[in-house]
Amino acid sequence: MAKQNIFDNEIFFEGYQKLREKKSSANVLFEIPALYSLLPDLKGKKILDLGCGFGEHCKDYVQKGAEKVVGIDISEKMLAVAKKENSDPKITYLQMAMEDIAQIDEKFDLVISSLALHYVENFAGVVQSVYDLLNAGGVFVFSQEHPINTAHAGGDRWTRDENGNKIHLNLKNYGVEGENESVWFVDHVKKYHRMFSTIVNTLTEAGFTIGKMIEPLPDEELLAKYPDQADLFHKPDFLVVRAEKKK
Amino acid sequence: MAKQNIFDNEIFFEGYQKLREKKSSANVLFEIPALYSLLPDLKGKKILDLGCGFGEHCKDYVQKGAEKVVGIDISEKMLAVAKKENSDPKITYLQMAMEDIAQIDEKFDLVISSLALHYVENFAGVVQSVYDLLNAGGVFVFSQEHPINTAHAGGDRWTRDENGNKIHLNLKNYGVEGENESVWFVDHVKKYHRMFSTIVNTLTEAGFTIGKMIEPLPDEELLAKYPDQADLFHKPDFLVVRAEKKK
Numbered sequence: 498m499a500k501q502n503i504f505d506n507e508i509f510f511e512g513y514q515k516l517r518e519k520k521s522s523a524n525v526l527f528e529i530p531a532l533y534s535l536l537p538d539l540k541g542k543k544i545l546d547l548g549c550g551f552g553e554h555c556k557d558y559v560q561k562g563a564e565k566v567v568g569i570d571i572s573e574k575m576l577a578v579a580k581k582e583n584s585d586p587k588i589t590y591l592q593m594a595m596e597d598i599a600q601i602d603e604k605f606d607l608v609i610s611s612l613a614l615h616y617v618e619n620f621a622g623v624v625q626s627v628y629d630l631l632n633a634g635g636v637f638v639f640s641q642e643h644p645i646n647t648a649h650a651g652g653d654r655w656t657r658d659e660n661g662n663k664i665h666l667n668l669k670n671y672g673v674e675g676e677n678e679s680v681w682f683v684d685h686v687k688k689y690h691r692m693f694s695t696i697v698n699t700l701t702e703a704g705f706t707i708g709k710m711i712e713p714l715p716d717e718e719l720l721a722k723y724p725d726q727a728d729l730f731h732k733p734d735f736l737v738v739r740a741e742k743k744k
Numbered sequence: 745m746a747k748q749n750i751f752d753n754e755i756f757f758e759g760y761q762k763l764r765e766k767k768s769s770a771n772v773l774f775e776i777p778a779l780y781s782l783l784p785d786l787k788g789k790k791i792l793d794l795g796c797g798f799g800e801h802c803k804d805y806v807q808k809g810a811e812k813v814v815g816i817d818i819s820e821k822m823l824a825v826a827k828k829e830n831s832d833p834k835i836t837y838l839q840m841a842m843e844d845i846a847q848i849d850e851k852f853d854l855v856i857s858s859l860a861l862h863y864v865e866n867f868a869g870v871v872q873s874v875y876d877l878l879n880a881g882g883v884f885v886f887s888q889e890h891p892i893n894t895a896h897a898g899g900d901r902w903t904r905d906e907n908g909n910k911i912h913l914n915l916k917n918y919g920v921e922g923e924n925e926s927v928w929f930v931d932h933v934k935k936y937h938r939m940f941s942t943i944v945n946t947l948t949e950a951g952f953t954i955g956k957m958i959e960p961l962p963d964e965e966l967l968a969k970y971p972d973q974a975d976l977f978h979k980p981d982f983l984v985v986r987a988e989k990k991k
């Protein structure tokens with residue numbers, strides 16, 4: 498199965514870099530807090546970060562007490578930024594596709610992946626590799642685009658009123674899994690749609706126990722500051738999952 | 745919290761009775777096969793059926809080898825039919841709300857519920873009671889309306905083309921949980937919307953391990969016979985769950 502490296506496309510890279518600098522991006526407001534809320538205490542832990550990108554998370558994990566962090570990413574450009582801006586003696590950056598992690602010859606207490614797994618075609622293969630790389634009692638925490646979001650709308654995603662406000666999401670093809678090309682800075686970014694049940698069953702079939710799931714929504718404080726985020730009540734942007742390997 | 749007994753409403757009861765007689769209803773085609781596929785071997789098992797309705801399932805369970813079946817339902821009318829049409833020395837029918845099952849003074853190997861839990865306001869309470877009523881190693885299998893279906897559309901659920909064919913589902917308020925009055929034969933049938941993550945987390949917080957989930961879709965054979973069912977690829981009607989209590 499093909500391994501996708503859209504992040505080494507120049508136009509995509511620049512657009513993405515600008516997005517990640519925004520302090521009020523959906524990642525900063527919803528995805529990262531939810532992801533971090535599902536992490537165990539990191540003190541003394543060996544951590545693998547799948548799709549580490551610029552390495553900000555890897556650096557965070559070290560600051561929270563991790564003993565060792567291995568960050569992998571398929572993109573040379575992303576890793577160049579990571580090594581320049583977020584290096585640390587406890588962090589190792591490796592250029593590697595998520596599909597190839599079975600090659601890594603060590604075990605981890607924790608595998609974390611932030612918004613990367615929806616780019617992977619062979620989800621079951623990656624999940625099984627993660628399970629095999631974890632020590633007994635290890636934890637896998639990941640975020641991905643929400644399954645309602647990865648379904649192919651086949652046209653406009655939203656129906657809007659005459660003022661441009663969102664009335665409802667146009668949901669199509671939630672039951673049609675697989676590749677779903679979308680435009681995000683550049684054409685032909687491939688995402689892979691999987692139903693909620695497929696995500697759950699893939700994890701349990703690999704041997705994981707589902708710990709907790711979060712579909713992040715704004716609270717009142719956040720809504721007061723960013724009223725537009727009320728649209729998330731129609732459809733959350735992210736799904737965040739904690740899965741556990743038995744002790 | 746209120747316990748709902750819409751099934752003893754005359755008009756509702758007659759409409760529902762006719763629906764259940766249809767051999768090509770969504771229940772018969774999708775929900776029952778999915779529910780049954782998640783059941784363990786029933787031989788010698790003690791089974792509790794939550795919202796047993798007309799008792800067809802209870803009778804089935806006995807025919808599949810169950811040692812004892814207790815069917816509970818809040819509706820007197822439903823149980824009158826059950827006792828008349830589906831009685832058996834191994835079946836006990838009790839008029840009781842799902843919210844009151846903690847009163848039952850025996851343990852079960854298996855608790856099953858077909859399309860009843862979306863009528864329950866206190867889902868966490870019922871799930872905890874089910875957990876407590878199960879023997880170690882016991883299994884809880886239930887179906888409910890799909891979480892995309894229980895979200896309140898606040899108007900037309902579907903956008904259609906000029907020929908009346910469904911183009912997309914109008915998804916609103918998926919992130920707004922709670923009571924959701926709908927019209928189904930009569931006005932004011934109360935359903936309770938819960939997000940996918942809430943269903944999963946309620947089960948794991950009660951002590952259950954998630955075994956498997958199914959969002960039933962038609963296969964090619966079924967589509968050839970019932971082409972209209974292709975709409976389910978936009979939005980499955982049901983969610984079916986198997987949860988397990990540790991041995």
